[in-house]
Amino acid sequence: DYVLKPFDAAVLRARVDVGIRVLELQGKLSRRVTELEEALANVKRLQGLLPICSYCKRVRDDGNYWKQVDMYIAEHTEAKLSHGFCPDCFEVHVRPQMDEAEAEADAAKVK
Structure with missing residues (x-):
C-alpha cells in the first residue's frame, strides 16, 4: 500500500493499522495451516x-x-473408550469367574 504526498496523518494511521491487521491475519493463517498439516499427518498415520x-x-x-x-x-x-465384554469373552472369561465367586460365597454361607 502507499500514501500520496503530502500525506494526511489520519490516512497514514489508517494505512498503518490496516498493515498491522494484515500481518496479524497472515500470522494466524500461517499457524492454522501448520495445525491443519499436523492434523492431516495424524489422520494419514491413523489410516495407514x-x-x-x-x-x-x-x-x-x-x-x-x-x-x-x-x-x-x-x-x-x-x-x-468404554470398556465392556463381547458375548464370547463374557462366556469364556467372565462367567467362570462369576460362577467361582458365587460358589465361594455359597461355601462361606454353609460354614
Missing part, C-alpha cells in the same frame, strides 16, 4: 498400517514403544 502384536494386541508407536490399544487410541485420537 498400524503395527500391532498378534499375540498381546499392543501397538507400536513412532518411538518404538509398545502400548495397549486403548492407550494408543486415547493418545492419538479424541475418541472416548
Whole structure:
C-alpha cells in the first residue's frame, strides 16, 4: 500500500493499522495451516498400517514403544473408550469367574 504526498496523518494511521491487521491475519493463517498439516499427518498415520502384536494386541508407536490399544487410541485420537465384554469373552472369561465367586460365597454361607 502507499500514501500520496503530502500525506494526511489520519490516512497514514489508517494505512498503518490496516498493515498491522494484515500481518496479524497472515500470522494466524500461517499457524492454522501448520495445525491443519499436523492434523492431516495424524489422520494419514491413523489410516495407514498400524503395527500391532498378534499375540498381546499392543501397538507400536513412532518411538518404538509398545502400548495397549486403548492407550494408543486415547493418545492419538479424541475418541472416548468404554470398556465392556463381547458375548464370547463374557462366556469364556467372565462367567467362570462369576460362577467361582458365587460358589465361594455359597461355601462361606454353609460354614
